[in-house]
Amino acid sequence: MTELYDLHCHSNASDGTLSPTELVLRAHQQGVTSLALTDHDTTAGLPEAQLCAEATGIKLIPGIELSTNWQDKCFHIVGLGIDPAYLPLSEATHNLQSTRLERAEKIALKLEKKRIPGAFEAVKKAAGEGMITRTHFADFLLSQNHVSTQQEAFDRYLGKGKAAYVSTSWAELELAISWITGAGGVAVLAHPLRYKLTANWMKRLLTVFKDAGGQGIEVITSRINADEIRMAAAYATRFELAGSMGSDFHNVSNQWVELGRLAPLPQNIKPVWELLG
Incomplete structure (x- = not known):
């Protein structure tokens, strides 16, 4: 085979x-x-x-x-x-969950300031028990007709330097x-x-x-x-x-x-x- x-x-x-x-x-x-x-x-x-x-x-x-x-x-x-x-890896993933949750809250707040409410609740529901990522936000923006593609969501809102971008400190x-x-x-x-x-x-x-x-x-x-x-x-x-x-x-x-x-x-x-x- x-x-x-x-x-x-x-x-x-x-x-x-x-x-x-x-x-x-x-x-x-x-x-x-x-x-x-x-x-x-x-x-x-x-x-x-x-x-x-x-x-x-x-x-x-x-x-x-x-x-x-x-x-x-x-x-x-x-x-x-x-x-x-x-153990060090499992502890790290637990901490990264918190980091991603904090980032999600900040992204949602930036979107709200752009008159796009409800993002945090939507992405949290979509992620379920999984990690919240920017892709979840891209899907939300797409579902609410703020963009026509996932890529446009990153180009207009989520990419580096864009309106809802949040710089994040990951592990070295x-x-x-x-x-x-x-x-x-x-x-x-x-x-x-x-x-x-x-x-x-x-x-x-x-x-x-x-x-x-x-x-x-x-x-x-x-x-x-x-x-x-x-x-x-x-x-x-x-x-x-x-x-x-x-x-x-x-x-x-x-x-x-x-x-x-x-x-x-x-x-x-x-x-x-x-x-x-």
Whole structure:
């Protein structure tokens, strides 16, 4: 059987729309054989996902996607093969829940000042027991016809420097990596080209990332072209990082992003799954 890996996706434990069970079932339908559930700053969806994975025969890799700060910039670090019960990590996710709740209250207040009331109650209900993210606010703005697309919500209200943007202090990058490695996991820099860094900034970031214990970088993501794959692979080679691949799937309505619909990892790149137990 051909192995098909998808090592980056989200359930409704964070800002995805599918439950962990629905997500695993969809991955199974798409032919995925190894799936990492990497919800934002939480591992709450992992027990449910594991039960479904055992029933379908998918190998579930326990994961998380942590928001981090470095040099006043935000970077996302995926942790693969983690032990969710590792105390520093579980304590961190609890604290991150509080951070996201406080940010949500501030965003809602800014929207109210723009004569858009009711946001906090709506996003809290939509998130349920999961993490509140800016995507929940984008969905709210879309549902109230303040914008016509999710992207417009970020462009007009939620993006950096926009009317409802709230700057947030996340964990320092090195600390977040220590939580992942302490939990027995592999730290992977998520979607590296999305940060729009210059080559010099990327060199600085990857040097710090590797010195802190980072071992992988996403080489293959959804909607990536051949030139971008070559660029990400070059970073993997230069910094001796294992290559990861993940769709960053959130919902079924985005026809361009699907579980398992990924280009192959370049043959000269060491696969990150070889580092997983």
